[in-house]
Amino acid sequence: MATLAEVGRSSTTSREVARMLATAAATPATAGPASESERPRRRGVPSDAESRWSGTCDLGIHTPEEGRRPRRDRCVISRFIQPEAKRNGVSAINTDRTVCCGGMKRTIYGPDHDAFRESVREFVARSIAPRAEEFIENRMIDREVWLEAGRQGFLGLEVPEEYGGSAAGDYRFNAVLGEELSGQSAALSSSLGIHYDVVAPYLVELTTEEQKKRWLPRFCSGEMITAIGMTEPSGGSDLAALRTTAVRDGSDWIVNGSKTFITNGYCADLVVVAARTSPEKKAKGITLFAVETGMEGFTRGRKLDKVGQPEADTAELFFENVRVPEENVIGEIDRGFIAMMERLPQERLGSAVANLAHAAAVLAETLVYVRERKAFGQAVGSFQHNKFVLADLVTKIEVSQAFLDQCITAHTERELSAVDAAKAKMWTSEVQGEVLDACVQLYGGYGYMKEYRVARAWMDARVTRIWAGSNEIMREIIGRDLGL
Numbered sequence: 001m002a003t004l005a006e007v008g009r010s011s012t013t014s015r016e017v018a019r020m021l022a023t024a025a026a027t028p029a030t031a032g033p034a035s036e037s038e039r040p041r042r043r044g045v046p047s048d049a050e051s052r053w054s055g056t057c058d059l060g061i062h063t064p065e066e067g068r069r070p071r072r073d074r075c076v077i078s079r080f081i082q083p084e085a086k087r088n089g090v091s092a093i094n095t096d097r098t099v100c101c102g103g104m105k106r107t108i109y110g111p112d113h114d115a116f117r118e119s120v121r122e123f124v125a126r127s128i129a130p131r132a133e134e135f136i137e138n139r140m141i142d143r144e145v146w147l148e149a150g151r152q153g154f155l156g157l158e159v160p161e162e163y164g165g166s167a168a169g170d171y172r173f174n175a176v177l178g179e180e181l182s183g184q185s186a187a188l189s190s191s192l193g194i195h196y197d198v199v200a201p202y203l204v205e206l207t208t209e210e211q212k213k214r215w216l217p218r219f220c221s222g223e224m225i226t227a228i229g230m231t232e233p234s235g236g237s238d239l240a241a242l243r244t245t246a247v248r249d250g251s252d253w254i255v256n257g258s259k260t261f262i263t264n265g266y267c268a269d270l271v272v273v274a275a276r277t278s279p280e281k282k283a284k285g286i287t288l289f290a291v292e293t294g295m296e297g298f299t300r301g302r303k304l305d306k307v308g309q310p311e312a313d314t315a316e317l318f319f320e321n322v323r324v325p326e327e328n329v330i331g332e333i334d335r336g337f338i339a340m341m342e343r344l345p346q347e348r349l350g351s352a353v354a355n356l357a358h359a360a361a362v363l364a365e366t367l368v369y370v371r372e373r374k375a376f377g378q379a380v381g382s383f384q385h386n387k388f389v390l391a392d393l394v395t396k397i398e399v400s401q402a403f404l405d406q407c408i409t410a411h412t413e414r415e416l417s418a419v420d421a422a423k424a425k426m427w428t429s430e431v432q433g434e435v436l437d438a439c440v441q442l443y444g445g446y447g448y449m450k451e452y453r454v455a456r457a458w459m460d461a462r463v464t465r466i467w468a469g470s471n472e473i474m475r476e477i478i479g480r481d482l483g484l
Contacts (some may be wrong), residue, residue: 143222203216242274
């Protein structure tokens, strides 16, 4: 809640409102006194009390102390909002971490996932939240964050243990990580997600043993940051029409072309590049290459100045006679398009997870604000119109979460269809847009100020209806499945 700084009553200073909301966020969940060591740690709020998490589980993550189990999330909003003490006998926020009355319990996560979630929250509170403004100003996330994420075991969730990974074999850990990163920053989830959620399947599933040994240990440690180069200046959704070429020259390949809107493009050490190797075959003539950014002929353009997500560095990439050795070919020659199509559902699912978690986090903060903000002598949230708006938003997030949880479960069991992934990506991005637009409106003029999270979140979210396949393409995929 500390990120909800300075918004408040027209008759109250920004600093006073910040204190008011920070106090609301820090109030214990249960009535009555509690010792510091008994209070649950707050996401994004450092605590001097000793953590109740110790030891490691199979993933090398924090697990609860003997005899104590983490509390299971019930309502999706409750992941991001902290309970307040009762005032006048009425709890401002339900004391069992549920914002909406009778919020349905999410059943897809178990104790290990809950412990992992707490570990991620501690990482975000310690390494991200205090430096958020710095990352925005620099328009990229510092490498030390990547190294710390590597030390925590967050970057190699899908990587076998012999190469330095966690070998979780369970996509739900990816989902937990995406939810918590997005709860802090959409850009944070975008940057790290491209690495651990999008590029990882290419480097784990399509590479040779020699390539795995060469790349995966540094991939997991954060020493090597990765990106994926699909989108080109001439278009992004039509991957079959890409223009970057790779021509064989002896045992090497000469790559020429350009990519744009590449997340992590400015800081990446390795880029998975899609290039045309057999022009006559169209979609069936594309191959994937691992272009290491120190290769001669590779250059980066400027950091692109985006409307939102400034801390997720985004760049143009140029390839001028870049000589890529045969041992840097990923997968089979001319099978790159198929490889991308097979892995796009996971990318779209990861985007959906981030969309909904981001919207839920900002909505949770907005609920605190409308309870505290007074107009005409009463809380803004108590006006019938605002109450109805919020009821609709919470319901849409909850219903969307139920479908998304089914998709997460299906993907964990390797049963997620491309059509359902398209539905999840398209729907959650539009729900997120609706939620954040309404939150801006509820904040009034403060909601339009960049210094407040709600305004930044609103800008950050717009791109999610464009990337990972535009929503128009998602609708085309869904429509074709209907036989139309």
